[in-house]
Amino acid sequence: MTVNETLAQASNAMVYGAITAFTSSMVAYSISLAKGRRLETLETSAQRTNSSHQVRMGSTDTLIKPAVSTSVSVDGDLGEGRRAGNIGLALTWLGAILLGLALTFRGLSVGRWPLGNMYEFSLAAGFAVSLVYCVMSLSRDLRWLGLFITIPVLLDLGSAITVLYAESAQLVPALNSYWLLIHVAAATVCIGAFTVGAALSGLYLVAQAAEDRITNGLAPGRSAAIAQRVPPADRLDLMAYRIHAFMFPIWTFAVIAGAIWAEAAWGRYWGWDPKETWAFITWVFYAAYLHARATAGWRGRKAAYIALAGFGAIIFNYFIVNIYVQGLHSYSGL
Amino acid sequence: METLRWLWRQLTSMRIALILLFLLALASVPGSIFPQRGTSPLRVNEFLKDNPKSGPILDQFYMFDVFASPWFASIYLLLFISLMGCVLPRAVEHYKEMRSYPPVAPRNLSRLPVHLQWNSNTTVEQAISETQAAWNKRGWRVRAGDDWISAEKGYSRETGNLLFHLSLLVLLIAVGVGGVMGFRGTVIVREGSGFANNVTQYDTFTSGRNYSADKLPPISFKLENFISSFQRGGQQNGAPREFYADLLVKDDPSATPRAFRVEVNHPLRTSGITLYLVGHGYAPEFSVRDASGNLLWQDAAVFLPQDAGFTSSGVVKIPDTVPQLGLQGYFLPTVSADFSNGPVSEFPAADDPGVYISAWQGDLGLDSGMPQSVYRLDTKNMKRIGIEELAPGETWRLPNSGVTVEFTGYRQWATFAITRDPAKGWALGAAIAAIAGLSLSLLIPRRRAWLRVTPAAGGGNLFEVAGLSKTEAPGLADEISHLANLVNTKKENL
Numbered sequence A: 001m002t003v004n005e006t007l008a009q010a011s012n013a014m015v016y017g018a019i020t021a022f023t024s025s026m027v028a029y030s031i032s033l034a035k036g037r038r039l040e041t042l043e044t045s046a047q048r049t050n051s052s053h054q055v056r057m058g059s060t061d062t063l064i065k066p067a068v069s070t071s072v073s074v075d076g077d078l079g080e081g082r083r084a085g086n087i088g089l090a091l092t093w094l095g096a097i098l099l100g101l102a103l104t105f106r107g108l109s110v111g112r113w114p115l116g117n118m119y120e121f122s123l124a125a126g127f128a129v130s131l132v133y134c135v136m137s138l139s140r141d142l143r144w145l146g147l148f149i150t151i152p153v154l155l156d157l158g159s160a161i162t163v164l165y166a167e168s169a170q171l172v173p174a175l176n177s178y179w180l181l182i183h184v185a186a187a188t189v190c191i192g193a194f195t196v197g198a199a200l201s202g203l204y205l206v207a208q209a210a211e212d213r214i215t216n217g218l219a220p221g222r223s224a225a226i227a228q229r230v231p232p233a234d235r236l237d238l239m240a241y242r243i244h245a246f247m248f249p250i251w252t253f254a255v256i257a258g259a260i261w262a263e264a265a266w267g268r269y270w271g272w273d274p275k276e277t278w279a280f281i282t283w284v285f286y287a288a289y290l291h292a293r294a295t296a297g298w299r300g301r302k303a304a305y306i307a308l309a310g311f312g313a314i315i316f317n318y319f320i321v322n323i324y325v326q327g328l329h330s331y332s333g334l
Numbered sequence B: 001m002e003t004l005r006w007l008w009r010q011l012t013s014m015r016i017a018l019i020l021l022f023l024l025a026l027a028s029v030p031g032s033i034f035p036q037r038g039t040s041p042l043r044v045n046e047f048l049k050d051n052p053k054s055g056p057i058l059d060q061f062y063m064f065d066v067f068a069s070p071w072f073a074s075i076y077l078l079l080f081i082s083l084m085g086c087v088l089p090r091a092v093e094h095y096k097e098m099r100s101y102p103p104v105a106p107r108n109l110s111r112l113p114v115h116l117q118w119n120s121n122t123t124v125e126q127a128i129s130e131t132q133a134a135w136n137k138r139g140w141r142v143r144a145g146d147d148w149i150s151a152e153k154g155y156s157r158e159t160g161n162l163l164f165h166l167s168l169l170v171l172l173i174a175v176g177v178g179g180v181m182g183f184r185g186t187v188i189v190r191e192g193s194g195f196a197n198n199v200t201q202y203d204t205f206t207s208g209r210n211y212s213a214d215k216l217p218p219i220s221f222k223l224e225n226f227i228s229s230f231q232r233g234g235q236q237n238g239a240p241r242e243f244y245a246d247l248l249v250k251d252d253p254s255a256t257p258r259a260f261r262v263e264v265n266h267p268l269r270t271s272g273i274t275l276y277l278v279g280h281g282y283a284p285e286f287s288v289r290d291a292s293g294n295l296l297w298q299d300a301a302v303f304l305p306q307d308a309g310f311t312s313s314g315v316v317k318i319p320d321t322v323p324q325l326g327l328q329g330y331f332l333p334t335v336s337a338d339f340s341n342g343p344v345s346e347f348p349a350a351d352d353p354g355v356y357i358s359a360w361q362g363d364l365g366l367d368s369g370m371p372q373s374v375y376r377l378d379t380k381n382m383k384r385i386g387i388e389e390l391a392p393g394e395t396w397r398l399p400n401s402g403v404t405v406e407f408t409g410y411r412q413w414a415t416f417a418i419t420r421d422p423a424k425g426w427a428l429g430a431a432i433a434a435i436a437g438l439s440l441s442l443l444i445p446r447r448r449a450w451l452r453v454t455p456a457a458g459g460g461n462l463f464e465v466a467g468l469s470k471t472e473a474p475g476l477a478d479e480i481s482h483l484a485n486l487v488n489t490k491k492e493n494l
Helices: A005-035 A042-056 A079-110 A118-139 A143-162 A179-215 A223-227 A233-266 A274-292 A301-324 B002-011 B014-033 B041-050 B054-060 B070-099 B124-137 B156-181 B424-443 B476-486
Strands: B114-120 B141-144 B148-153 B183-190 B194-196 B204-207 B220-230 B240-250 B258-263 B268-270 B273-289 B295-300 B312-318 B324-332 B354-362 B382-390 B395-397 B404-420 B447-455 B461-469
Touching: A005 A079, A005 A118, A005 A143, A042 A179, A079 A118, A079 A143, A118 A143, A118 A179, A118 A301, A143 A179, A179 A223, A179 A233, A179 A301, A233 A274, A233 A301, A233 B273, A233 B424, A274 A301, A274 B014, B002 B070, B014 B070, B041 B054, B070 B156, B114 B476, B124 B141, B124 B148, B124 B447, B124 B461, B124 B476, B156 B424, B183 B194, B220 B273, B220 B404, B240 B268, B240 B273, B258 B273, B273 B312, B273 B324, B295 B312, B295 B404, B354 B404, B382 B395, B382 B404, B447 B476, B461 B476
Parallel strands: none
Antiparallel strands: B114 B461, B141 B148, B148 B447, B183 B204, B183 B404, B194 B220, B220 B240, B240 B258, B268 B273, B273 B295, B273 B404, B312 B324, B324 B354, B354 B382, B395 B404, B447 B461
């Protein structure tokens, strides 16, 4: 099977197009955030969070009133910044579609799934992050989150075209299996959604810091600049929890699919290869996050740090283990 | 006794479970940084050689056997004890709950997060009995009083949670049993040669405590043909593209041989064992004759690949001459025109094969009784008598001895791993059950709903429906209003 150069080059052009779209979208989101403020003041958020915390402090299993009323209407109300936010969202859609086309052309140019080396994984991860964000945007207003999504996507694509670039080519035999699609695609979707989760947990920490300062009678610090433009801390915390809880079974599936593939390719389903070890560490962190969030004294800030540590393990596994650590998963194409 | 109880309470607390989880993650890290004996014993030896000071100290702390170390085991065993101490009481509790009915409806439903009310002339008795049936049909567990109904749904959340944690325990046991009852061996087989499943034929063999070698199933096979191909040109020039081994397999000595093609993701599974293709390389063929032309040695010697171009190194030992003779050198599948970097192969495929060998005379040291590597020449008591580069078909007459070495060609060889893990089906089952349990416990909310009927001030009855969820459940309001619609009151709302 030869490589279709025309399609390979079309794919590269699409990647540059996507980078342009995401860069413009990042600018639009920045303008939108600079102009916008939400309606609920930090003071109100801080009060509400405190009162609901008191309700929740008891045991983990008593029936309680939901901490967040379902009718909170403060999300993403960017006021003046709404129009720039719309432009940003449209450009994110454009970038996601261009990345999808880039992956399609890349796959067609070699007649296989475009998941064979780090360059292709990075394109797929960028696609997954932007797609998860866009799909989530369909049912709720997430324009305030756009900036914090386009930045990681651009970092990912930037590293893809500079250090990770690999020409379109056939697969090494070890990757030649339908498990490539199942295992790698599941892992890539998880990375995409966990990136969104990490952005939410990070924003939660900033918003919580701002609200805490107000509760303690301090002047709203620098964190207030961001906190005033995103939903209240309790809301961010809940959104972060939902996405992590939804993705955790899928991450578990991705790891198990990898184990099934490893059994067929290497003769054992688990061998503590460095990549496997870090997938396990990631899994343990997210498991700890879900437990922490249901444990008095750990929910809130500590839990959010654990979620961020899980995302750190993903990044370490991707960039450090793939490139620098010798193991069986050496498919970086570098 | 008091202390024991305190310790048990601590161990089964969520705080300690969380700390143990962190320790488990932390303890795995060195296993990914230092080479591990389980996966790459050669790199461990190299590391110990390169770090004579720190190596042995690290070794004392099991840094090269992290996942088999006592401290790693103690973390996960404590974690599992903690998990069981937490899960088993909850399982008992859940079992009781599954067999009982939801508690009585609270008096004041209007304080609940979802609350609906309306008036109707429908009688209490009719409304209660019909609603009880309708909600029950929707999968709610219903308990009815004279003028109220309590209902609960989402028990599978806790069922899933318990299933997940118990599956993890089964998985851990399956991993352990697989290690004790299984084996793993590797063997190098040259094209045209065969293998019979016997411990003596393996190059490496490790088995669990409870696996005895005479239980090996009596399969045998012959490697008919090995095919490999590589990327030609482009950035990834020389990357492997395809390899497979064509075998003739006999499941037992009296069986008729059958053809089977083993590929990287396509192992042979038979008689409870699995046979994988894990590596390949080249074996140059030599014919060594004495001065009068009598054959001293003739075979294909397995040479081990050293780099991406498959520059392969190896030796030939010829003990039946006086003095003894040894050949040491390289097989290059594609001889490079430029020898400035020494003998290096340009490309992994055998486009233009050649060997670059040195001949040694003296004592091979085979009689010393010490086990010797077949890939290394002990040149302590030997003298080098010459170096030569040969193309296929060329013959080299060794200086000062009438011996000739003919490089007649090459064969390919393949490394096979043969494994048995009788518990892997259990591990897979446990993993699938874990995902199922996890999905139930994270995606299904546990919620309660109530109906209360009270006489309205202006005649007729006041109907109130309310709902509550233990966990953050999106869509609770919709579900409760759907339940309210099922309360079959005459629609002449007053």
